[in-house]
Amino acid sequence: MGFVLKRLSQKNSWNKLFKQRLTEPFHLNFMAIFVLLFGSFRKKVAYDLVVRPQHAFGILHAADQAKLRGLSEITIIEFGVANGAGLMNMIAIAEKVTKITGIKIHIYGFDTGTGMPEPKDYRDHPEYYNTGDFPMNKDLLEEKIKGKATIIYGPIKANISKFLSSISEANPIGFVTIDVDYYSSTKDVLELFKFEATLFLPLTFVYLDDIFMPHHNSKCGELLAIEEFNAEEAMREISYHRFFENQRIFRNANWVKQLYYFHVLDHPYRSELKRDRKAYVLDNPYLKFEGNKKQFN
Ligand SMILES: C[S@@+](CC[C@H](N)C(=O)[O-])C[C@H]1O[C@@H](n2cnc3c(N)ncnc32)[C@H](O)[C@@H]1O
Structure with a gap:
């Protein structure tokens, strides 16, 4: 907590908070609170909750x-x-x-x-x-x-x-x-x-x-x-x-x-040519064929 208050006492941190972070959608900042409290390190990186996120x-x-x-x-x-x-x-x-x-x-x-x-x-x-x-x-x-x-x-x-x-x-x-x-x-x-x-x-x-x-x-x-x-x-x-x-x-x-x-x-x-993998196949929701995952009906 002391660390957070100390950071907020710096002008640059206020700028970051007001101009960069609080201008983001509210629901994302709300979710970030839970990530901060309970999230893994990887999640915290995704939510920019690590000091020097770069x-x-x-x-x-x-x-x-x-x-x-x-x-x-x-x-x-x-x-x-x-x-x-x-x-x-x-x-x-x-x-x-x-x-x-x-x-x-x-x-x-x-x-x-x-x-x-x-x-x-x-x-x-x-x-x-x-x-x-x-x-x-x-x-x-x-x-x-x-x-x-x-x-x-x-x-x-x-x-x-x-x-x-x-x-x-x-x-x-x-x-x-x-x-x-x-x-x-x-x-x-x-x-x-x-x-x-x-x-x-x-x-x-x-x-x-x-x-x-x-x-x-x-x-x-x-x-x-x-x-x-x-x-x-x-x-x-x-x-x-x-x-x-x-x-x-x-x-x-x-x-x-x-x-x-x-x-x-x-x-x-x-x-490198990736010859050892299966060929990619694109789905087509308008057609019926084996392996086609997307279909309208
Ligand atoms: C803004 S400071 C670095 C701040 C640091 N990255 C930080 O996050 O606290 C810039 C540094 O680059 C170094 N620097 C600039 N030109 C250099 C050069 N040609 N050779 C070695 N160091 C250089 C300076 O000595 C100075 O310490």
């Missing part, structure tokens, strides 16, 4: 996908850690996801360790972010995450290719959150998305944190970096799935518009 969705669905593919481990990454609230949230969610799916989850964070680097030009939104913003209490954070997550310190550009040795086909990347604010830093992050196809799930979830403020646009910041990546990489695509919000119970939350899909078109799974 992490909960991304991690749970990546683990589900891995399981379907016969894998037992995945890797998840946060780019831009700062004081670690996001990373610690990912650790807490991953523990729950492991419990219900059996999938082991390796967690990594990337950060300078000293706050934001120097912005390069207008594309880095210097009107919003400043050199040295978001410093880190390194020792305190390291003590808390010991054995649960690994933070790779330094400029992302210098560390990204070395990171290749930390992952393999047996523990592919399934969820990435990009919270580095700048265009230039996002460009460095996107080098990861050019790695070997099998180091990812064929559909990997990507959360873009810095695309929702008024000055954010596709000629600056994270969105510009994504557009350039898509233009350059013929077999890779990071895009918003236009039906994603239709698959959610609650659709007004910002995160629903910030959760992107990374399509790994050169992943072997995307070219």
Whole structure:
């Protein structure tokens, strides 16, 4: 209860509650009360009742996908850690996801360790972010995450290719959150998305944190970096799935518009012919034939 009151004392939480949650249909919010009290973790994810629902969705669905593919481990990454609230949230969610799916989850964070680097030009939104913003209490954070997550310190550009040795086909990347604010830093992050196809799930979830403020646009910041990546990489695509919000119970939350899909078109799974299954047959309610389930009379 104390936690709920503390959260509600923050302006951002009121905004989320009034502008995003309470604008949803009453009956859905009413049902959510029961889910909050009695629901399983999976149901709570479906009803956006987990703190940072973007992490909960991304991690749970990546683990589900891995399981379907016969894998037992995945890797998840946060780019831009700062004081670690996001990373610690990912650790807490991953523990729950492991419990219900059996999938082991390796967690990594990337950060300078000293706050934001120097912005390069207008594309880095210097009107919003400043050199040295978001410093880190390194020792305190390291003590808390010991054995649960690994933070790779330094400029992302210098560390990204070395990171290749930390992952393999047996523990592919399934969820990435990009919270580095700048265009230039996002460009460095996107080098990861050019790695070997099998180091990812064929559909990997990507959360873009810095695309929702008024000055954010596709000629600056994270969105510009994504557009350039898509233009350059013929077999890779990071895009918003236009039906994603239709698959959610609650659709007004910002995160629903910030959760992107990374399509790994050169992943072997995307070219596998499924010859070993029975052919799909479509019903026709106007016709009578054996196996036709839908009929008008
Ligand atoms: C907004 S903060 C991250 C907040 C964090 N995700 C959270 O949820 O609490 C952005 C972080 O990105 C890091 N960052 C930005 N550009 C970077 C770069 N090129 N290399 C490494 N870290 C970078 C900064 O050090 C800063 O801590």
